[in-house]
Every structure is written in C-alpha cells, then in structure tokens.
Amino acid sequence: MDASIDQYVADQVSVDGPAKPGGQQKNIWSNRKHDPRVGVRSGEMQSLQSPVPSLVLEDPAAIRPLFDARQRTALLPFLGRGCTVASAAKQTGEHANTMLARVRRWERLGLVFAVGRERHARGIQTIYRCTADTFFVPHRFTQAEDLPALAQSLHTPDVVALFTAYAQAASAFPADAEWGIHFARQGERWAMQPQRCPETDCDPLDDHLPAALLQYAELRLLPAEAKVLQHELAALLRRFETTQSKENQGRTYHLFVGLA
CATH class of the missing domain: 1.10.10.10 (Winged helix-like DNA-binding domain superfamily/Winged helix DNA-binding domain)
Incomplete structure (x- = not known):
C-alpha cells in the first residue's frame, strides 16, 4: 500500500x-x-x-x-x-x-x-x-432512570452553555451602571429581563445592547397550532444554520429552542 x-x-x-x-x-x-x-x-x-x-x-x-x-x-x-x-x-x-x-x-x-x-x-x-x-x-x-432524566443528561450541557453566554453578555454593559432584573407582567406570565436601573426604560432588543435573549412563555394552543409553531421554529433554526458566516468571521452564539 x-x-x-x-x-x-x-x-x-x-x-x-x-x-x-x-x-x-x-x-x-x-x-x-x-x-x-x-x-x-x-x-x-x-x-x-x-x-x-x-x-x-x-x-x-x-x-x-x-x-x-x-x-x-x-x-x-x-x-x-x-x-x-x-x-x-x-x-x-x-x-x-x-x-x-x-x-x-x-x-x-x-x-x-x-x-x-x-x-x-x-x-x-x-x-x-x-x-x-x-x-x-x-x-x-442508558443510566437514566426515566425519560425526563434522559433528556436532561443530553441537553443540560447546551442549556448551561446558553446561560453562561447570556451572563457573559453583561460585560458589554457600562461599568458604572447598577444593573438588575426587572420583574413585570406580560400577558399571563412574568417577564424577567435585565435592566440598568428602575428609572431607565431598557429592553434587551435595544440596538446598543448585545444580542442576548432569554425568555420563557406558556402558551395555550390547539394541537394543530402547536404543530405550526414547531415547524416555524425548526425552519428558523435551519435558515440561520445555512446562512451563518461562511468565513468564520462572526462570533459563536448559542441558540436553544424547545417546545412541549
């Protein structure tokens, strides 16, 4: 040979x-x-x-x-x-x-x-x-006691990586700011998001803040509606996976999508 x-x-x-x-x-x-x-x-x-x-x-x-x-x-x-x-x-x-x-x-x-x-x-x-x-x-x-434990063993590292990156995004905030968590009602759920101070109207979507988002919602949907949402979320993932920077010039972002 x-x-x-x-x-x-x-x-x-x-x-x-x-x-x-x-x-x-x-x-x-x-x-x-x-x-x-x-x-x-x-x-x-x-x-x-x-x-x-x-x-x-x-x-x-x-x-x-x-x-x-x-x-x-x-x-x-x-x-x-x-x-x-x-x-x-x-x-x-x-x-x-x-x-x-x-x-x-x-x-x-x-x-x-x-x-x-x-x-x-x-x-x-x-x-x-x-x-x-x-x-x-x-x-x-497997060593998992049940299916929830199996899911946790597989996906916990990804969730931890997302939480870590989300917390690290705070390094872009002004050093003199007293950042905290703002708790408010949003529909039928709690809205919890970082905010600079009580008097400052700050939103994670503001252009001057880093791209970091962590939100949770409980939705009442018909099975058919939930299936539509599932397809839309999957399509969103596929779209960005195929359009991400081909030159490896961008930084790594963690995106975790779940629906159940």
Missing part, C-alpha cells in the same frame, strides 16, 4: 462509505433479518468493511461517549465521512494527542474503524470513520 495509496484512499473513502479493494464489499449483516428502521445490533456485526446505515448500541462503554457532550463533539467529524485524527483535532479544538487517544478507545469500542490512509507532509495518516451513519441507544441500556 505504497505507490497505490492514493487510489486506495479514493476507493476506501466515498460518499457511500469505504469500499473493499477490488470493488467487492464484504457482507456485514448477520444471517438474521433486520428491520432497516432499527439497524444492526453491535453484537450481530461481522468483520466490518463498510459502515452500516444504523447501529444499535447495547454496550454501556460504547454508549458512554454519546452521552458525553465533549466526546460527542470530538466524534462528529467521523460521522458519515472519513477524517484523520489531525483534521478532527483541528475542527473541534481538541489537542491532537487527546484526539488520538479518543479514536483508539472508540476503535476498541466499535464506534470507529480505519477506512484508508492519506499522504501527509510528515508521513502517512490513517483515515477513520464511524462504523455507522447513525447510532441508536435503547433507553434501557
């Missing part, structure tokens, strides 16, 4: 997943029939030559990285595409040695596998990819 390494990598890493040299792909499915909506179970996989569409995880050690926010971030560069350790470290801000240790552990757990190699200025680097394009973890194999 020396003179032909470029062709090997081209054969191994593709949109549809790495192919076995010679164009033949080894069957990774067991003899048992599978529902494609459920996916292959980790204990039923044979020697892997290409990623499966979906993998059901039942091993607590393999499940743990998916429930750790930092490890999920580090694993993302390998999901659905091939990536080297160095490239993944650069994308996520991880130290290269830390990323290498993670990848080796994930490989032992069956979360990633080597799909090829590529030339590099300092030698040849291995290209890794997740063993599946999607992972499914049954609730009974």
Whole structure:
C-alpha cells in the first residue's frame, strides 16, 4: 500500500462509505433479518468493511461517549465521512494527542474503524470513520432512570452553555451602571429581563445592547397550532444554520429552542 495509496484512499473513502479493494464489499449483516428502521445490533456485526446505515448500541462503554457532550463533539467529524485524527483535532479544538487517544478507545469500542490512509507532509495518516451513519441507544441500556432524566443528561450541557453566554453578555454593559432584573407582567406570565436601573426604560432588543435573549412563555394552543409553531421554529433554526458566516468571521452564539 505504497505507490497505490492514493487510489486506495479514493476507493476506501466515498460518499457511500469505504469500499473493499477490488470493488467487492464484504457482507456485514448477520444471517438474521433486520428491520432497516432499527439497524444492526453491535453484537450481530461481522468483520466490518463498510459502515452500516444504523447501529444499535447495547454496550454501556460504547454508549458512554454519546452521552458525553465533549466526546460527542470530538466524534462528529467521523460521522458519515472519513477524517484523520489531525483534521478532527483541528475542527473541534481538541489537542491532537487527546484526539488520538479518543479514536483508539472508540476503535476498541466499535464506534470507529480505519477506512484508508492519506499522504501527509510528515508521513502517512490513517483515515477513520464511524462504523455507522447513525447510532441508536435503547433507553434501557442508558443510566437514566426515566425519560425526563434522559433528556436532561443530553441537553443540560447546551442549556448551561446558553446561560453562561447570556451572563457573559453583561460585560458589554457600562461599568458604572447598577444593573438588575426587572420583574413585570406580560400577558399571563412574568417577564424577567435585565435592566440598568428602575428609572431607565431598557429592553434587551435595544440596538446598543448585545444580542442576548432569554425568555420563557406558556402558551395555550390547539394541537394543530402547536404543530405550526414547531415547524416555524425548526425552519428558523435551519435558515440561520445555512446562512451563518461562511468565513468564520462572526462570533459563536448559542441558540436553544424547545417546545412541549
């Protein structure tokens, strides 16, 4: 795998997943029939030559990285595409040695596998990819006591990051101001927002203040109306995800949307 390494990598890493040299792909499915909506179970996989569409995880050690926010971030560069350790470290801000240790552990757990190699200025680097394009973890194999606890374990880091950034936005306020929280009625709910002083009419939407917003509302809606709102919120997220700064010149803002 020396003179032909470029062709090997081209054969191994593709949109549809790495192919076995010679164009033949080894069957990774067991003899048992599978529902494609459920996916292959980790204990039923044979020697892997290409990623499966979906993998059901039942091993607590393999499940743990998916429930750790930092490890999920580090694993993302390998999901659905091939990536080297160095490239993944650069994308996520991880130290290269830390990323290498993670990848080796994930490989032992069956979360990633080597799909090829590529030339590099300092030698040849291995290209890794997740063993599946999607992972499914049954609730009974998690450590969560119930579904609310499961949701908290997944999303609490995102909420904490939002709260932290929201509080840090106060650094843009004038140093001599005595900022506080203004409590008032807004319809049938409390409106709580930062305000400079009781005499100052201040609103978070004021142009001279940083873009920071944290509000909560309880709405009485018909199911059909709630569904419309759900679609509108999802469309809002998609719109800004596709129009965000392509040159990475903007700063990072945290946006968390929920409806239930």
